[in-house]
Amino acid sequence: RRVRHREFVPADHRTVDIREAARIVGAGGGAGGEAGLKLVEELADLLGAAVGGTRVAVDRGLLPFARQIGSTGKVVAPQLYVACGISGAVQHTAGLVGVRDLIAINTDRTAPIMAMADLAVVGDAPAVLRALIQRLRVRRRGAPPEPAATGKG
Numbered sequence: 001r002r003v004r005h006r007e008f009v010p011a012d013h014r015t016v017d018i019r020e021a022a023r024i025v026g027a028g029g030g031a032g033g034e035a036g037l038k039l040v041e042e043l044a045d046l047l048g049a050a051v052g053g054t055r056v057a058v059d060r061g062l063l064p065f066a067r068q069i070g071s072t073g074k075v076v077a078p079q080l081y082v083a084c085g086i087s088g089a090v091q092h093t094a095g096l097v098g099v100r101d102l103i104a105i106n107t108d109r110t111a112p113i114m115a116m117a118d119l120a121v122v123g124d125a126p127a128v129l130r131a132l133i134q135r136l137r138v139r140r141r142g143a144p145p146e147p148a149a150t151g152k153g
Contacts, residue, residue, distance in 0.1 A: 013044065018050050018052045019075065021076065023050065024044075024050050024069075024076060025049045025050075025051055026081060026086055027052075027062060027063065028083065029057065030085025030106060031085035032126035036084070036085065036125060039125075039130060040084050043082065043129055054068070055073065069096065070091045070093070071092075075094075076099075077097050079101065081101070081103070083105065085106060087112065089112070096116075101118050102119075103119045104117035104121065106120075106122065107125075108122075
């Protein structure tokens with residue numbers, strides 16, 4: 001035999017088919033438009049995750065159809081799904097099968113996705129994403145994270 005296994009090269013999280021992605025950061029109508037999508041992509045890069053989204057995000061031209069999750073898109077089963085500004089309409093959640101850990105960020109605490117989430121964060125998706133990205137960057141550098149603001153003066 002002349003074939004030798006040298007190393008395993010994982011798929012590029014930016015281009016992998018979302019059906020095969022172990023981690024996905026999803027963008028919805030509440031993700032904050034083009035600026036919010038840049039934050040979603042930055043978080044995905046930090047997590048080594050693919051970017052997916054809802055039909056609303058695709059219809060607005062933020063994502064290509066190949067990245068649409070749901071009954072009119074693709075069915076995914078990632079270990080981690082971070083839903084950013086996604087309400088959790090049945091057309092979208094029909095595409096989430098066997099998600100191990102679901103984190104939802106939404107301003108509406110009664111949104112269906114929040115009830116499905118293992119961790120539900122009530123807040124504006126772009127603001128939460130900026131804070132999360134900053135914390136992950138600090139953690140990557142090995143510096144201790146700054147204490148969260150308490151609002152007490």
